[in-house]
Amino acid sequence: MTRENAKELLKAHRVAKAGIDASAQTIADERSDWEHMHQELAATRLQRRFRGRRIHRAVVDSFRNVLEQVVDPYSGKTKYVDLRSGSVLERKPRLFGRAEVHPDPEWSLRYDMVRQRHYYLNSRRPESTTLHMPQGFLPCF
Numbered sequence: 001m002t003r004e005n006a007k008e009l010l011k012a013h014r015v016a017k018a019g020i021d022a023s024a025q026t027i028a029d030e031r032s033d034w035e036h037m038h039q040e041l042a043a044t045r046l047q048r049r050f051r052g053r054r055i056h057r058a059v060v061d062s063f064r065n066v067l068e069q070v071v072d073p074y075s076g077k078t079k080y081v082d083l084r085s086g087s088v089l090e091r092k093p094r095l096f097g098r099a100e101v102h103p104d105p106e107w108s109l110r111y112d113m114v115r116q117r118h119y120y121l122n123s124r125r126p127e128s129t130t131l132h133m134p135q136g137f138l139p140c141f
Contacts, residue, residue: 069101
């Protein structure tokens with residue numbers, strides 16, 4: 001092998017290595033771009049799901065004011081009355097899913113046997129109690 005042939009081979013090897021390095025860098029850049037796009041797509045899907053759930057909750061909460069859950073005294077079955085039209089539904093609307101039409105009230109009236117007095121208990125925050133009637137509390141007798 002002559003010196004010129006060795007130089008040509010070395011030059012061809014360097015050109016090939018530079019091409020391979022450039023291709024590897026291009027692949028790495030494309031992979032990075034793809035990962036970035038994938039993360040943006042995932043974030044967009046999460047945001048869409050969150051907003052959808054928030055809207056669903058708002059619709060369900062507004063629909064709770066329209067329905068009244070009653071028990072038929074003759075059959076003992078739960079029925080749902082549309083307060084706007086007066087129509088009676090045999091089944092709970094699918095919109096509610098597993099949620100109750102009217103969830104348990106936030107405040108309840110309790111009696112303390114030790115202190116011999118009534119107090120109001122917050123079911124969502126049991127540590128929050130008061131001796132005075134909370135705003136919005138409707139006693140049922």
